[in-house]
Amino acid sequence: MKRYRGQLVLAIIVAAFGGYTLWDKFHATSADLEARRRNVWRAFHRERVDRIEVTHTSGRYELVRRAQSWSVRSGSVTRPADAVEVERALSEIEGAEASRTLGPLDADSKRRFGLDAPHTTVVVHEGPEVTARFSLGGAVEREDKVYVEAGAQEGGRDAARTGVVLGRSFAELFDRMSTAYRDRAVADIDPSRLDQVTVTHEARRISMARTGGVWRLTEPAWGRASRGAVEAMTSQLRELRAERVIADEADAATLRRYGLEPPTTRVEMRRGAIEPVVLRLGEPCPGHDAEVTATREGTGTVVCFSRSFADALRVPPEGLRDDRVMSARTDEVSRVRVSGGAPGGAELVLSRTGSTWTATPAGIALDPEALESWLTGLHDIAAAQRLDGDARAAHGIGPGSRTLTIEREGVEGSERIVIGTADATGFYVSRDDEPVVLRFAPSAAETLVVDSLRFRPRALLHDTSDDLRAVLLDVGSMHEEIIRTEDGFRLSRPLAYRADPALVTDLGRQLATLEVERWVSVTPLPEHGLVAPRARVIARFEGRGLPSDGGVDASVAPVRTYALTVGASAPGGGAYAALDGGPGVFVLPRSLVELITQSHLDRSAALVPREELTRLALRFGSPARAVTLVRDGERWRTDSGAPADDARVDALLGTLSAMGALRAFAYGPPGPEMGFAAPTVVVEASYGGDAGARSVRVTVGARYGSGEEAGYYLRRDGLDATLSWPESVIDALRGFSP
Secondary structure: OHHHHHHHHHHHHHHHHHHHHHHHHHOOOHHHHHHOOOEOOOOOOHHHOOEEEEEEOOEEEEEEEEOOEEEEEEOOEEEEEOHHHHHHHHHHHHHOEOOEEEEOOOHHHHHHOOOOOOOEEEEEEEOOEEEEEEEEEEEOOOOOEEEEEEEOOOOOOOOOEEEEEEEHHHHHHHOOOHHHHEOOEEEOOOHHHOOEEEEEEOOEEEEEEEEOOEEEEEEOOOEEEOHHHHHHHHHHHOOEEOOEEEEOOOOHHHHHHOOEOOEOEEEEEEEOOEEEEEEEEEEEEOOEEEEEEEEEOOOOOEEEEEHHHHHHHOOOHHHHEOOEOOOOOHHHEEEEEEEOOOHHHOOEEEEEEOOEEEEEOOOOOOOHHHHHHHHHHHHHOEOOEEOOOOOOHHHOOOOOOEEEEEEEOOOOOEEEEEEEEEOOOOEEEEEOOOOOEEEEOHHHHHHHOOOHHHHOOOEOEOOOHHHEEEEEEEEOOEEEEEEEEOOEEEEEEOOOEEEOHHHHHHHHHHHHOOEOOEEEEOOOOHHHOOOOOOEEEEEEEEOOOOOOOOOEOOOOOOEEEEEEEEEEEOOOOOEEEEEOOOOOEEEEOHHHHHHHOOOOEOHHHHOOOOOOEEEEEEEEOOOOEEEEEEEEOOEEEEOOOOEOOHHHHHHHHHHHHHOOOOOEEEEOOOOHHHOOOOOOEEEEEEEOOOOOOEEEEEEEEEEEOOHHHOEEEEEEOOEEEEEEEEHHHHHHHHOOOO
C-alpha cells in the first residue's frame, strides 16, 4: 500500500475536485445568492440552461440547447431557433427584479391576478435541476406591469411559490407562440454568384441573366440592366432574414390566407445547376403594415419581410433598364482596350496595377488623373434615346468599328462599347453583342472616340512668366500687342497705353505653365473650330527658362515663341485649342480662355485720382442737375462759395479714386447702344501741382446687364476705348449732395 499511497491520494483529490465541479455546476454558492438577493431567481445561471419548457395558450413547445445551438421543439418537429431571441429571454430571467413581492397567493388572489388560468407557464432546466419556474397572469391596472407567480427561486429544491410584479417587457418575451423563437434566416444567397433572377409581379414578368459579370434584361429583351438597380434588388439576399415567423407547416389554405397562394410576387434565383431559391411575397403582414408576408417554396414556413425589401424586388422593368454606356465603375476597371477605326488597325491597351497605369505600345506617356477623369466621364454618359429594332448596320456599327473593351478587376468576362457613326441629331453606340442601338448627344463623341493622346500629361509648357517679353492677341476684330518695358507692361497696339498689370501677369503665368483641361484629338475636327478660330495668341519669352519636364522644351533656346489657336467652346466649359508644333487638340481651361478673349487695357484708366485735385464738376443727364466742388485750402466749397460737408466729399473722392473699371469692352468709337449721346453723368476733374494744370474728363453712358453683372459704359477723353464702372459708383455719384 505504501508503494501506491501517492497515486491513491492524487486520485482522491481529482475525484473530489470533479465532484465539487459537478455540484457547483448545479448549485448557487452563498456568495452567489448574496449577490443576487434582489433578483427573483437567485439560483439561475443562464450559461447552464439547456432546456426551457413553455406552455402557451397556442400550445406547448420547448427550447433546447445542444452544444452552442438552440432549437425549437414542438410535438415531434424540431427546427432551428433564433439564438438572439433565446438569449434575450434568458437575460430577462437573469436580471428580473420584482417591483414588489406579494407573497404566497391563495385561490382568490390567483383569480384576481389572472394566475388561476395563466397565459403562459415557463420551466427552466439546468441539466436535472429546475432553476426558474413562473406563470404569467394579468396586467396590473394603470401600470406597465404584469402579475407573475414565481417558483424555484432558490433552486430545484425550492418548492415555494410567491407572487411578484414584473415589467410588461418580461411577459412579452414569453407570452408568444413557438414561431416567435424560430430562426428567421430564410436564405443565404451570394448575389455576386447568381446567374439568373426572374421576378413575376402580378401579370408582369421580368427576367435577368448575368454573363461576363454584367446583368442583362432578357425579358423584356432590353439588353444591359442597370447595375445599381440590380444591386439594390439583390443586396439584401445575403443572409436573408425575416422580421418574424408567423406560421410553420403552412398548408394551401394557410398560404391563401396570407396572400401567398397565388403570390403577389414570385422571385426565382438560380445559380448554375443548383436548385433555385424561390420566394413568394404576399399581402401586408397581419398587425405589421410596414411588412409583407412571404415564404420560401418547399419550407412550409410563413414569415414577414420589410416592405422595402419587397419594393426593391417589385421594381418595374423601366427601373432596371440601363442607358449608360459603361457598367463598370471607375475604380474597378483593370484594363481598357481601344481597337478598330484607326489607320493600320493599331490597338491601344491601358492596364492598371494598383494605382499605376501603363500603356501598350510601350513608351506612351500617361497622366493617371486624366485617365481616371476619362473613365468617370465614360461611366456617367447616358443615352438620350433607344432606337427601335436592330439599327446597327444603319448607323455604322459592325465589323471594323471602333471598340472599347472594358475589363474589371476580379470579374470574368468584359464589356464592349461598339462605336458607330454620328449625324446632326446624335452619336450612335451599341454594347457587347446587343442589337439595341443607343443614341447619345453629339458631344459624347469627345469621350467615346479616344486615342493615346487623350491620356498624355496635361502639363504642356514649362516656362517662367518672368521671361515674358511680348504678347500678341487677335480676338475677333480686336488686335492687341503687349510689350514689357522698364515700367511694366504696355499696350503698343491698337493704342499706346498702360496694360493692366494684374491681367497680363496672370495671362503670362498661365501661358508659361500651360496645363490643358484635357486632350481631345490627334487631328483637328471641324467641330473644334480651329479653321476660323475665336482667338490667336503669340507669346515671346526671353531668358534662361526652366528645365524641361517632358512638355515642349523651353530650356534650350534663349528666345522662345509659343503660338496658341483658340477655337470653339467645348462641352463642360473651356475651349478647344492647339499649340503650333504641339501634338494635338486639347481643351483650354475656362479661366485662360476668359483672360485671352478680353481687353488688357489698364483698368485704372477709369480712376479719378484725388491727389492734387483742385476742382470736381458733376453734370447729370436725367434729371438734369450739376454739382461743382472747388478746393479752398484744406476745405471744399461749392462754386457759389458755400462750404461743403467734408465727410461726404471725402467718401465720394475715396470711391472715385479707388474704383477702377469693371472691364474694358472694346477699342475705337463706341456703339450707339452704349448711350454716350445722352450721358448718365459727366465727371470733370481739374488738377494742379508740380506737373502743371491738367484735366480728366470721364463720360458715363447707358446701363448694361443686371444683378451683379450690371454696370455703366464709360469713356475717358484721350483714350479711344470703352470701359465700365460698377453700379455702386453711379449710385454714389447720384446720391452725392455737398
